[in-house]
Amino acid sequence: MSGQRIEQRGLYFEEFEEGSVYLHRPGRTVTEADNVLFTTLTMNTQALHLDAAWSAGTEFGERLVNSMFTLSTLVGLSVSQLTMGTIVANLGFSDVSFPAPVRVGDTLYAETLIVSKRRSSSRPTQGIVQFEHTMRNQDGTVVAVATRSTLMQCLPATSEAEPASDAEPASEES
Numbered sequence: 001m002s003g004q005r006i007e008q009r010g011l012y013f014e015e016f017e018e019g020s021v022y023l024h025r026p027g028r029t030v031t032e033a034d035n036v037l038f039t040t041l042t043m044n045t046q047a048l049h050l051d052a053a054w055s056a057g058t059e060f061g062e063r064l065v066n067s068m069f070t071l072s073t074l075v076g077l078s079v080s081q082l083t084m085g086t087i088v089a090n091l092g093f094s095d096v097s098f099p100a101p102v103r104v105g106d107t108l109y110a111e112t113l114i115v116s117k118r119r120s121s122s123r124p125t126q127g128i129v130q131f132e133h134t135m136r137n138q139d140g141t142v143v144a145v146a147t148r149s150t151l152m153q154c155l156p157a158t159s160e161a162e163p164a165s166d167a168e169p170a171s172e173e174s
Helices: 032-041 052-056 067-082
Strands: 021-029 087-097 107-119 126-136 142-153
Touching (some): 032 067, 067 107
Antiparallel strands (some): 107 126
16 A cells, blocks of 8 residues: 555646536435525525425426526536635636526536636736536536636646746736
């Protein structure tokens, strides 16, 4: 036995390759408790998430899972594989959509496309990576898509050795 100790972590900036797609497994089956707890914790009292009798009269015929829970789970499923311990900050989300509803009992699977990456000129030990996250249910139906920009740490050994290669606007968030 080597005695080697391995700590799970996300990827450093240099380890991301544009065009790569990461499949995040295992999936996550949504329970009624998940929906009710998330909805009440966030003070979203929308009847569509909480009131079974009222929701039965909607076009969906039942309560739907809170879409912010769906978005949070979409990002959460990617953390251990992509950003655990290597992210500096989320810079923003864009193009968030929910093309189909999530229902209690659905099992959700996420995948992430690495859209782009560039070194930061104002933060030489960091880089910006743009992800496109997609979530599907157990039937393969896309239930959420979101583009996310993140500020990521560079590999410790190369952080100071490599100069920033891309110019960026002076208004970059710090």
